[in-house]
Amino acid sequence: MDMKKALEAIRSEMKPSMGCTEPVAIGLAVSRACALLEKPATHLDMVISSNIFKNAYSVQIPNAGTNGIELSCVLGCLLADPNNTMEIFAKVKPEHVEEGQKLVEDGFVTVKVLKSSQFYIECVATNETERAHTITEDAHDNLVYSEKDGKVLLDHRKEDAAEEEAHDDFDITQYTFADFYKMAEEVDVKELSFIQEGIDMNLEIAKKGLEKKYAIGIGPCMQKMVLSGTLSNDMVTDVKLTTAAACDFRMSGGNGSVMTYLGSGNQGLETMLPAAVAAKHLHVSAEKLLRAELLGMLIIMYMKKHVGRLSPICGATLAGSGSAAAITYMMGGNLEQVSGAVQNMMGGVAGMFCDGAKGGCALKLSICAGEAVYAALYAMDHAIIQATDGIISTAVEDTTKNLMKLSHEGLADVDMKVIEIMQNKK
16 A cells, blocks of 8 residues: 555545535635636526535525525625635625625526536636636535636546546555555554644634534533533543534534545544544543544545545444544554444444535534444444344445445435425425
8 A cells, every 4th residue: 555645645635624615615616717707797607416505505604694505606706716715705704795695686696406416516607798617526626627708728527437547646445444454553653743733623623612502502512411410421422522512613604614524524523533532531642543543534535435525325424434443443453343343333324314514414423423432342342243234244345335335326316305305394
């Protein structure tokens, strides 16, 4: 396993973002299109994939105090700048929101939804004399096409997916959990300082999330129950409430950035926080934690590569599986126990589907964070789910492929049904 390329791949998938990454990605895509125009846009035509629509529909926009896909588009237009990043909504001011809501009411934006879980955002921004066209694919900030008045400025669209895979510098699917375990054992821990930066950023957001009630306030609610004695102040509770609190803050549009992983802020929280909190209770060294986090991140990347960056399956289940592996590693688990912890997670929470980004995501993150600890504890006691059960195979790598089949084929219509329910609620 090429350790240098593996570390570069992980580092490239860790990016700060303020707010839920789907409305942010929409705003960023529009910003890039509108920045190509000499004069302000007078209309936006958007095409977005179903999973993006689902995740951007209900969640709060940072500094806006409200939600809305069309508003995310307009704010991106009002904040147009070619140098914007996934922290674009840090610039939102009340006057932007007021102007943006008026433009939405005036029909400034039209949005078409594709029946696809692929990550896709297409923006056409026009005014009386100009037309700009951009496409973002596969990742939240991955601009692959831009055009101004018929002149192509950038075209990195992939015509042949097989060729893309064949020339990929680092294909995680070619490796096994044994390779990941070996790398975690052998890596120079000095190379992992960037992971510590992500942990610190997300712990800071969790701290903010416990200061008062954000969204539905799962973190503070659990903290109150600990203080009253209703819940014990143990490792599982601490892991659950810390992860939930960070999600509470983020999903409420809190003014603070989290370190994302594989394009998702909630995945970043579920990837880094459970192991970081568990490390305090297990009294392990900073080095052991970083090695554990690396192991978990490699496993999550492997699973997400199979299942898809966006999928009908809740990303917290996959990120939580990586955290279960990391916690098992910190407990002194061997490869069989680490793999067993992931199998336990897949046997327990694999059926959790994604019904969009919103305050209630804190419930799912908290559940998966707590189950990650339990899955690790079970595996350490050699209580591991068997291959006779459901989608579980003898090898954890094959269980991942079974999950991929379930996601791509069995749940193919879930996103559109969720959208239908969202739009028809009274």
